[in-house]
Amino acid sequence: MAKAISILLIASLVFTPISGFAQDPSALSDAQRELLGKLLTEARNAYDARDYPASIQRLEEAYAIFPEPNMLYRIAEMYEELQEVDRAIELYEKYRTERPEAPNSAVVQTRIERLRAKQEAERPKTARLTVDSIPQGAQVFLEKRRGTTPLEFEVPPGAYEIKLTKFGYEEATRSVEVKAGELRTFEFAMVEREVEVAPLPPPPEPSIGPWILGGVGLASGVTSVFFWVLAFDRQSQIDAWDADRNASGRPSNYDQVLDQELTYRNVGWATAGIGAASLIGAGIWFWLDSDSEPDEPQIGLRLNLEQERTQLELRVVF
Structure with missing residues (x-):
């Protein structure tokens, strides 16, 4: 009994208990009581030195030997000092469970509420x-x-x-x-989207326009030669008549032949101009057609629709 009293005195010196132990240490063996006293003394010394982790460790070892609820309260206080809010709340709650009629229940409840408010304020909101x-x-x-x-x-x-x-x-x-x-x-x-590459449609059939225009040019050239021959023939007659004018005079159709020569010559020049223009146009047409045919072209088209944006990529390879 004397050893039990000594343990209570040690506890009171270390932690100033609220109202003494709630458990009776008399059931402990002599060795357990001796170890308990040693642990409580070391816990007190560490507490005085503000070495709370060491004091907590000694009290937890003492609690394993002698589960006195007051030890939980003191451990919770030190966890509160160490800003370990979750652990302090846990031990205050355990203290209330093991000692529901404790005289400091209201104080413990206030501490729990304050710590929970602090916990909520420090909790990340995002x-x-x-x-x-x-x-x-x-x-x-x-x-x-x-x-x-x-x-x-x-x-x-x-x-x-x-x-x-x-x-x-x-x-x-x-x-x-x-x-x-x-x-x-x-x-x-990201999964790459396939880009569709398709050949260009086959080139159109060669146009017959240049051939027609070239034919017109050739026909006009032949026609101009024909009319120049006629004009040359009429001019030859006129020259012959003019050379023989003093001998026999001009024939009655002289003026008519003169008009024909002029008409044939003008028509010859006109058809020659048409022929030349037609042949030049046909040549240019042929050149443009041959130059516009690509060498094995490829065309690629890629379309991407995004939110509030449309992208279009057109790729032509020659």
Whole structure:
């Protein structure tokens, strides 16, 4: 009994208990009581030195030997001093459970409420999302937020849909749900979209226009020669008549032949001009047709529709 009293005295010296022990240490063996006294003494010394971790360790060892609720209260106080709020609340709650009629129950309840308020105030209110893609540089859409990968968002807790777009790649989406305080990374492997490459339609059949125009030119040339021959013939007659004018005078159809010569000559020049112009035009037409035919051309067309943006790429290879 004397040893039990000595243990109580040690406890009172170390922690100034609220109203003594709630348990009776008389059931402990002599060795246990001796060890308990040693642990409580070391706990007191560490507490006085403000070495709270060491004091907590000794009290926890003592509690394992002798589960006295007052020790829980003192341990909770030291965890509170160490700003370990979660652990302090846990031990205050355990103390109330093991000693529901404790005289300091109201004080303990006030401490628990204060610590929970502090815990709530310090709790993160948002989550952080990191969005990346392979390859990087994709457009990211998250509600009204947007940017380019790699990108970090700070968002309230909740459910979201992340959408990524990149020119030449399939659109990627993912539904996610995040909690306050979380730091999560989402990586998207973008799938490349196939680009359709199709040959140009076959070139049109060669135009017969140059041939027709060339034919007109040749016909006009032949016609001009014909009329020049007629004009030369009429001119020869006129020259002969003019040379023989003093002998026999001019024939009655002299003026008519003169008019014919002039007409044939003018028609010859006109048809010659038409022929030359037609042949030149036909040559130019032939040249343009041959120059406009590409050598095995290829054309590629790629269309990408994104939110509030349309991209069109046209590729022609010669």
